[in-house]
Every structure is written in structure tokens, then in C-alpha cells.
Amino acid sequence: MNIHEYQARALLKAAGVPMLDGDVASTPPVAEAIARRIGGKVVVKAQVHVGGRGKAGGVKLAANPGEAADAAERILGMQIRGLTVHKVLVVPAADISSEAYVGLIMDRETQRPVFMVSPAGGIDIEEVAAKTPEKIRRLPVDPTYGLLPHQALALAFFLYKDFAQVKAAAQIMERLYTVFTHNGCSLAEINPLVTTPDGRVLALDAKVVIDDNELFWRPDLEELRDESEEPPAEAAARRANLSFIKLDGNVGCVVNGAGLAMATMDLVKYYGGEPANFLDIGGSSNPEKVVNALKIITTDPNVKAILFNIFGGITRTDDVANGIKTALAQFPVKVPIVVRLTGTNEAEAFRILQGIGMTALSDMDEAVQQVVRAAKGAA
């Protein structure tokens, strides 16, 4: 789960990471008040879950509170990569001597949290990694011991020469590690970590991504979710415990299992169609999930035909058939539905569908070809 910069800042601040003052505003007057409290020049930054805010005009410098209000006025409501800006962060325009990068990610290969630090901060770290890999130092952390003091110090020595700054940076890394572990993060980064002319080391911008699996038992983290950042259909799917991602095609897909769902989308494409979504109803299906899945898919006006692809293992195909039956009784579905079912209780499933005048296929290729034809015919 992505969270906003201002929320990430709050997590870091709570862990004792030194950062510039700053606050979040939803209206220009509030932004103006924050700028007045801070005094001097400020930066007004759009709070959206996408990169490239600066290039999109979502980050503006303001010389005084009035300018801050103007900047907020222009940024709030702006669309950045399809997302509407509802909040801005107002922070002092720091006088900066150097910019470094400090990031911590859960690394698949080492199966450990890995620190990445670079004295070349403020820019995209992937670019630094690609062009000047010698400017990045990586350190896998053994989670049973945590970040050890000498490790933090060695990373900090890679960033700074001045020992006071080295010690400050080492402490910031230890605290960033605490943020990472205490909040079940899959990523926690400070970019840039800056030094000021008077020698202080501060976090200027922060980014935190929380492992979705952590949210089950951490309602406090779940509260950081900003649903306005999600397409409404995805938010509805999430609440219904469905894994759903909207795409641009016209073939709606309802599948059990993430791998099979992806393979189904790929097969739609293979046979000349375009999938409208990824949707995994999960392992232990119940009719209710199927109803919700159909509701969500049919809200997409692009969808011209819907494919069910169910391989019954734990999933009982009769549950799915019943779900389809229930859904169709509850609301009209105006596009053709192609159903492929095989496995557990398939005979019963076929019977249920026949009862409502539908037929089902048992071959995946045949079903995909049929739904692609249906979508094309409708389009």
C-alpha cells in the first residue's frame, strides 16, 4: 500500500528522524497559514501516489504566504497521471549543501531488507544504479540482528566525510530501519537526505510503501490508506476481498487464482482481444464473491463481454455457477457472458447454468476465443 509523503514524514518523525518542519493542507488558506507559521520561502508539493510530480507542475516554490496560497490553489484539484490532487504538503525551502539517497527495500534475492545509499541523491535512484553503480552502496541486513551500529556507520561514511554528519546519518539510518520494521514496510526511503550550510543532516522527502499483508492486523496502518487515490472500482473490489486491477480492454475476466488470471488475460490478447481487467476471486470462492465480481466488472462501460475461467480445485464450480445465477437475478448484465468451468462439482455447475439458460465450456482456449469474438461483435 502506498501512502502519501506527508504520512511517510509523520512515521519518520515519530521514529526521531530529523526533518524540516512542514504540514499538510487541503485548501489554499490552510496552506497560507502553514507558510506563515514556517516563515520564509516554502515549497508546496502535491500529495499523490505517483512519481514525476515535479515535471507535472505539482511542486512549486513560494516566496511568501500569499504565493503559497496561490501555489496551493493551482495544485489542488490538478490531475497528475490520472489522479486528482486533494492535499498539498507545505515545507520550508531548505538551503541545501548536498543531497544524498537513503533507501531500504525488502529484497527478493537476498531475502532480507537491503539498504541502498548514494551520495547522488535527489534524483531517480534507478538511474544512478544504471549509470553510475559505483555511487551506490548496498547492504543486506540480517533481520534477526537488525541494522548493527557498525553497519550504519559504514554506510554513513560512504555518504559523508565530516564525522558529525556521519554520526547523524548513521542514526537516521538506524531510525529508518526502525520505521521499516515497525510498520511492515516493503520500502522506506529518504530522497533526498540533505545537509544544510550549518552542517545539519535532514530528511527532505520521504516515501514509504507498506506490505499489504501487514494490514490485516494493523488497523492503524490501514487508516493511512487514501481511497481517493484508487479508482473506485478497485477500492470496491478490495473491500469485497477481491484482487482487481482495471485495464483498458473490453473483455472482462473473472478467474480463480492469480497465475491463471494472468494467463487468461494473456490468452485473450493471444486470440486478438484486449482484457479489461485482472480479477482473482481467490481460492475458497463463495457465491457472494462472484456477485461482487460481476457488479464491479459491469460498472466498466468499456466491457463488451465477460469471461469466467474457473478451474475447480478448492474452488467449487457449483458455488461459482450459483454466484452467476444470483447476480443475474439481482441486476441485469447487458453484455454476453462466456463461462468456462472445469473441476470440482462441474456436473452440478453445468446443471445450474443450464437452469438459467446458459451453457458452459470446459476448454479454456475455446472459451477465450468465444469471448473475444463476442466482444468484437459487440464493439
Add this chain to the structure above:
Amino acid sequence: MNIHEYQARALLKAAGVPMLDGDVASTPPVAEAIARRIGGKVVVKAQVHVGGRGKAGGVKLAANPGEAADAAERILGMQIRGLTVHKVLVVPAADISSEAYVGLIMDRETQRPVFMVSPAGGIDIEEVAAKTPEKIRRLPVDPTYGLLPHQALALAFFLYKDFAQVKAAAQIMERLYTVFTHNGCSLAEINPLVTTPDGRVLALDAKVVIDDNELFWRPDLEELRDESEEPPAEAAARRANLSFIKLDGNVGCVVNGAGLAMATMDLVKYYGGEPANFLDIGGSSNPEKVVNALKIITTDPNVKAILFNIFGGITRTDDVANGIKTALAQFPVKVPIVVRLTGTNEAEAFRILQGIGMTALSDMDEAVQQVVRAAKGAA
């Protein structure tokens, strides 16, 4: 460092270990007030750093507040194994269904914290270990992982059958482990851990010993020290950074190094004397330490002769000689002093001592024999 039961209870309570209500009193009226607040029967318990309080009459049952005041009256001021009781703990007289033992010690052999639990609680665990070892379960805990949930559960299943009690006991063990690690303990035990007729699991009595090495950087723990529990000479020595233990003999010993200090005491005994103390002035001696050492030893009226045994390595023997000179100029020492010096700067040391009319020996056996004779002659 030993702490009192009421202090140990506070540490456990802060970590969430369930225990009976209770409070500490220094006077009978306060004990009475606590008993009144608790209501019903209470137990009044002497707070001293020695075992065997019950047998010594330091634990009394009181049926009502008045009896609690009487009990406190009798216990306060009592001497238990040479220690005066200054405080009593007043706790409800629990209605007990069973008594178990749960202890956690830093084990030298496994080099880990080791849990010891037994359903035979309330009595001396060493006795249980000796007589019915099958009633004790031991578990070394890997400090890098801490006490794992399944380990706590397995220990708790050894104590109880009822699953609610098992879960409660497992949680208590996890919290006891937290107390142990957060406070640098070398021992933390609950004895007894009781069950009540209504099924609750509670810690009735607690004991905590804190690793002396932890105290350097934990002033909050140092504050738990009760100096009234130490002989005044030992408290003075501790404040002077000397390692000192008073014994019953008449030969005072000032030595550098704990091993050599013990060996010196042993040699005093070997040659027919009785050491009056263990005293280690430590590695990097300075004259001030020698002055303090002499001050402390000469406060013991039993001391009839004093032996210095210094093997100069890091310790400069001239520092020690200067310390003796300074001390003798500051206060009179009325008993004979025998000095054995060898090693770093010994020529200079001999010269300093000659300057104040003293001679020094370089052989340990000779020095010990001489001081034993001196002590006998004086006695």
C-alpha cells in the same frame, strides 16, 4: 545487583504480568492503610535482600487492617541474617489452587538466557532440581530470536492442562522475558506463579537480579539500589570504584586483580591467618584508589594488620606507593602494614616507601607470612 521484591513486582507489572494488588510501607500506619484499601486478609512481607524471610518471621498473615499494622510493627526493624528490615510489602492473601515456578537466568554453559519452569512452585527450585528433576523443564532461549511463541506455549503446557491457563502462562513468560532483556537481568523469577479458584494465573512473588555491568548506562536501574542493604563499608567501596567484600578475619588485604586478591586471601589462610576482606583496586590504579582502600579497611576494628599485594603490570607500583604515602599523611593507620610490590616501576616504588620509613617485599609468600605473624602478634 539485588533489588527488593516490591521493586521486582513493579518491573513485572510494567511489562503487563498480572499480579495481585499490593504496595510497600515503611511504617505500620501505612501498612494498615494499604490493608484497608485491599480489604480482606493480607500478607505482610519483610523487604530484605536475603532468602528465608518466612522462617525468620519476616512474613506474617493479617486478618484485618489492625493486624496488618501489628505485623508491620513487628517486622519493621527486625534483623534478618544481619540485615535490618526497613520496608514491608502488603499484598492480599490469595486463595490459591496451585503454585508453579517460572524463572529465567543467564546460563553460563549454554551462554543463553535459560527458562526453568516447574509445576512444583513455592519452594526452593534448587531443591526441586536436586530431588525431582523430572518436575523441571529447561529451555535455553536464542537471544537473537527471543522467546518464540511456540516455546512459551510448550513451557506453559508443562505447567497447566487448562488451555486458558496455558495461554495466560505463556503470555506471562513472554513478558517475563521482556523484563529480563529490557532490564539487563541475570535472573528474573516468579515463585510462585499461582492459579486462583476462579482460574486466573497470577505472579505472587517476584525476584529480579540486575547485571552489575548494566548499571553503567542505566541510571534508572541504579536508582533501584537500596544502600541500606549493604554494609556501609561496601557501599563506600562501590562509590570509590573498588571491589570490596567484608569478611570475618583480621588481615586486611589490598590487591590489584580479582584472581590475585582471592589467591592472596587463600594464602593468608594457608599460612594460618584469616583474611578480613576481599579488595581489588583494579587494573589502572591511581593513588586516590589506594587512599580510599586504606580508609575503608581501617574502619574495620577487627583488622589487626594490612597486606598490600601488588603485581605491577598496567598497575604502576609507584602509584600504589604514592597512594600509601598520601594516605598515611592524611590519617593515622594504627595497625602494621606489610607491602609486597613487584613489576612496573618497582625501584621507584621502593624508593618512595623508604622515604616514609617503610620497606617493601617482592615475594608474595614472604609478605603473607609476615602479615599473618603481625596480625597474630597484635591480637
Add this chain to the structure above:
Amino acid sequence: MSVFVNKATRVLVQGITGREGSFHARQMLEYGTQVVGGVTPGKGGQVFEGKVPVFNTVAEAVTATGADTAVVYVPPTAAASALFEAADAGISLIVCITEGIPVQHVARAMPYVRARGVRLIGPNCPGLITPGESKVGIIPGSICLPGRVGLVSRSGTLTYEIVNHLTKAGIGQSTCVGIGGDPLIGTNFIDVLRAFQDDPDTDAIVMMGEIGGTDEQQAAEFIKSHVTKPVVGFIAGQTAPKGRRMGHAGAIISGSSGTAEEKLAAFAAAGMGIMKRPVDVIELVRERLK
């Protein structure tokens, strides 16, 4: 023969009295798996389905039953702890079906499990099956056929789809292993490929990957240098957008890394047969078994 499990495998079910655990324990029993015991703290002494003893702890269960394998169906909140417990009790193979364990919990359990020489399959995996011998997990036994093709996959139902094609075409399987869809897993493609390469009764290997990470690329490198048996591969997620998690926590294209294209290129470079559609598995395997 087979890899990892066979008819001698003695299985313990952690969470046997739960909804998932009891359902699948029954399925495993029906399939003929030697389910020798179950564990649910507080339910020790019960007997499951009239024949499987239930214990309070894994240690007790191992002592009483001689189990060597544990299959974990406990909820995600207790699953990491179940891994620690099984590893402590001397189990040699842990199959963790549970989905939704926080990745940092897995990261902490992993070195503990490894240090005790235990193989972990999963988490968030369908388990494995040696057709006709032993099913440990949730792969439907009915779609499998004993034979000489080894399967390894990051997904569940997609595996069933492909196994089903093979079985219908009369091509049996030595063992089917679902390694799981999480970013951190105990047994990866290479571990299973090595086992199949060393298994005298596996003649060809089918490998089903998906977007996210670099496991498939590394597997392809391994195949190039260490696997002499024919390997056929599939990658799910060619139409997946970047930066979105496709159901599985591990199925996500981060930046330019983990795309289907780079994985398929690695497969091609390793000389593997590449399935464009699941059904292609039949012809590709058949050609290579000739």
C-alpha cells in the same frame, strides 16, 4: 519416482482442526497421503476423522508419530510461528500453504528454518504432489497421473490447468511442485530443477513462472549450465501493467525489472521450449519425450 515427497512421507497437519486444515487433511487422507498427526494447541488428545491423533505441539507430535513433513494451514497471524515451531521440532520438510504472511515475518523465519537444515516450500503455495503416492497441500489429486514429467510453478490453478492438459494427453507426472507466489519463498525454481535433474524417474521438466523478480531468469541460467533434461516454460502476465501487484505479492513489475519479455528471452537463451498458451505444453513435452 519423485522429488521431496513419496509414499513413505509422514505428514503432520498444522492447524488440522481449522476450516482449511480439516478440509485438506481429509482430501490428503482420501488421496492416500500418510497423514500421521495434526497439531492445534489446546486440542491435544482429540482424534481427527477417527484416526489421526491431534497434539498440542509439533514437538509432541513428532515424538509420537515420527512425522518428517509438516503442512501449514494456520492463519497468517500464526503462520510464521508455525514455521519456527516445525523447524524446532526436527521436521525436515515444511510446506506452508498459508497466504498473507507479512514478508518481514517470513524474512525472520527463513534463517531460523535454514539453520536447522529444513526445506521450506512456500509460503502461499499449493504444495506438492507425487501422483499415486503422496499429496501434501491442496493440488487436486484427481487431475494428476503418475508419470515422468516434473512440474514446478509459482501459481496454483494455472498449474492445475497445465497438469490437466498433460494428464488428458496421457502424459503423467513424477512430482508437481507449487513453490508459491510470494516475493520471499523457501524453495525456488533452481532448488526444484536441481531435484528433478537428479531424479532418475523424471525425463522432462515443465516450469511455470510469472512476472516479478528475477527467479525465472536465474533459473534459466541454471538450466543452461546444469540441466540436461528438456525443459518447457511458461510465463504468465505478458499483458500485466507495470507497478501493479497482480494478485500474488510477488507478481509485480518494478521499474523495468521482472517483465514477461525479459523472462521469456532468458528461457529462449537457455534453449527451453516456450509455451505461448497453456495447451502448448502437450506438443512441446511430447516432442521432447520422443
Add this chain to the structure above:
Amino acid sequence: MSVFVNKATRVLVQGITGREGSFHARQMLEYGTQVVGGVTPGKGGQVFEGKVPVFNTVAEAVTATGADTAVVYVPPTAAASALFEAADAGISLIVCITEGIPVQHVARAMPYVRARGVRLIGPNCPGLITPGESKVGIIPGSICLPGRVGLVSRSGTLTYEIVNHLTKAGIGQSTCVGIGGDPLIGTNFIDVLRAFQDDPDTDAIVMMGEIGGTDEQQAAEFIKSHVTKPVVGFIAGQTAPKGRRMGHAGAIISGSSGTAEEKLAAFAAAGMGIMKRPVDVIELVRERLK
């Protein structure tokens, strides 16, 4: 020859710019120890005594100097961290002189150090010396004499007392090892006894124990079954009262365990020569070297 250190040993001093570290680094240099570098974070680039380079981290120092041994003089608050750092940097022998490290900190560092195959001597020990070759720690070089008697001891000045007797009697030492007076130590009697037993240039062994714990009893068992060379032993603390820590954190009689009597009984049962007084070492060793 010798055990653990010799003239080829390349020593790094952790805490070289501190009061203790600088004093003993000079002493080691004077003795002829190859002190190849020092470490003090923030002081990298300085040169100690005009010849020893100082580094910010142990890793840098090891890379630059090829050091294989680290001797730790940093304050107790930083000492556990120094152990982690040295172990991480590929040092193979760590000698920790620092006194006063909380035992739980040592307990956490110990498995980390072990897992990296590193030998730790100490903490709270005087270090070790191979007379005429290398002194790593604080044992005064002036009282030692090259020779063929190995010494191992839990204490500092008591060791000097006994070494001094041997040297004055013309009996030289192969290596003198101070294992430290703390309850948790990295190298125990048995480790050193095994090394002396295996060292072709050690003919007899002197072992100095004290009250507290069971290390001496276990060492005696080991001697009985594995040591063929003569061993002479001493136990300090025969007059110590129960339950009081005699200076060393490890020197404490708990309950009925760890007394001098039980240790001496174990020595006798192992056929060891027993010193009643330190000076007895001369006769006991001389007899056994005949």
C-alpha cells in the same frame, strides 16, 4: 611454537586512539607484535606513533592491512558493537580486553561471532602472549620467557604471579592465554587445552581457575579423556564466601555450585598436579617436565 598467535599474527587495535588502547598499542609495538593498523571511527587517516595507520572502520582496515587479529580496547558501551564489526570484517581472532560489558550484550554477539567462524578470547581478559613472538593484550612481556609450558587462566595478575615464578625458575612458556573472568566467554579452558595438546611445542600445561561456574570441572573431564600432556592446576577463591561476586563477574559461588572444593576434587580426579600456593607451580611443573 605456540597457539593462536605467533610472529606472523597481524594485529588491529580497535580503540587505538583511546587512553587504554593507545597505551597498550605502544606496549605491543615495543614487544614486537605486528600492529598493522588501528580503528577509531572519525579518526581515519591519522597515523599512530608515526607508523600505524588509523581507519574509520574495521572493514577498511582489514582490506588495507591484511590484519587477521583484532584486539578490542573500546569502552564497554561500544564493545559488543566492536565484536560484531570485527566478525563482519573477516577477522579470525578477536581478543576483547574490555571489562564491564553487560552479559546479555555478549550473549547476543556470541552466536554472530561463532557463525562467522571467528575465535573470540574474552571479554574482560588480559589477552595472550607467545613469548618472543607476539603479545596481543596486556600481559606484561617482561615477565615472560620463551619455552614449552602452556598457561591458561581466568585471571590477570594471578597469571602474572605464576608466569613470574616460572620465568624466574628458568621455565619458559609456549603461550600464555588469559580467557577472562566473565560468566560468558568466547574461548574456554577446553578450547585452549585442546590447542596446547595439539601444539607440538608445548610439553606441559598450567591452568589457573577460580570459583564460580563449572568450566574447571568440565576442563578436568576433558583432561582425563583427551589430554596426554601433564597439567598442573590452581583454584583461587578457597576462602571466598557464598553468593558474593569476588570482583570478576564470573567468580561467584551460587548455591552449592562453583566452589573451590568441587573444582579441586575434579582436578584430583583428572590426575592433575594441584598447586596449594602459586609458588608450588615451579616444583610441580619441574617434576612433570623431567
